[in-house]
Amino acid sequence: EIVMTQSPDTLSASAGERVTLSCRASQSLSRNLAWYQQRPGQGPRLLIYGASTRATGIPDRVSGSGSGTEFTLTISSLQSEDFAVYYCQQYENWPLTFGGGTKVDIK
Amino acid sequence: QVQLVESGGGLVKPGGSLRLSCAASTFTFSDSYMSWIRQAPGKGLEWVSYISTTGTTKNYADSVEGRFTISRDNAKNSLYLQMSNLRAEDTAMYYCARGQYWFGPWGQGTLVTVSS
Numbered sequence: 001e002i003v004m005t006q007s008p009d010t011l012s013a014s015a016g017e018r019v020t021l022s023c024r025a026s027q028s029l030s031r032n033l034a035w036y037q038q039r040p041g042q043g044p045r046l047l048i049y050g051a052s053t054r055a056t057g058i059p060d061r062v063s064g065s066g067s068g069t070e071f072t073l074t075i076s077s078l079q080s081e082d083f084a085v086y087y088c089q090q091y092e093n094w095p096l097t098f099g100g101g102t103k104v105d106i107k
Numbered sequence: 108q109v110q111l112v113e114s115g116g117g118l119v120k121p122g123g124s125l126r127l128s129c130a131a132s133t134f135t136f137s138d139s140y141m142s143w144i145r146q147a148p149g150k151g152l153e154w155v156s157y158i159s160t161t162g163t164t165k166n167y168a169d170s171v172e173g174r175f176t177i178s179r180d181n182a183k184n185s186l187y188l189q190m191s192n193l194r195a196e197d198t199a200m201y202y203c204a205r206g207q208y209w210f211g212p213w214g215q216g217t218l219v220t221v222s223s
Contacts, residue, residue, distance in 0.1 A: 046211025
């Protein structure tokens, strides 16, 4: 099973700031990685797949990069709706596995 | 807007059974692989199962293999998860989602609590 590790666990930031979230895989994924946002009380929302392809309706302030075992999600200018928990997920091998999440909260 | 609505969760005793449903609307359900993903209270996400468009191919996490059965009814735009021999560690919010490898959209979830 591929283990996904996200860092940091929590990131405190202010609106307008640029933030970068990290995701590391225990083995190479090529670019078979997705990112999700989960707001309190809601189901997750797909942000990125293929490591860098934005899902429908995702603003261009959200971007993904990386390949192999190291990936990042960047939000260029935090908006109020971006304060949430973010998960990465690999689909290189079964079982599909998720990282433990990074919570982005208000500084 | 694509919508998925789960139902059927509740409180069940260890060893009991439960059937979850997921109703889909505003997309071509019969053309979509569908999956179940769960989230234990305060925890991260765990993939549970997927089913192909026609229902002929299914895959399960080891933790539920032999106890859970995924199915679908394309005429009713509905996805199901039959859960049996439930354990305390199956307590979670259960989400249905479109997709086989990456998932979107997701429903709002239905809560399953396994407790005596």
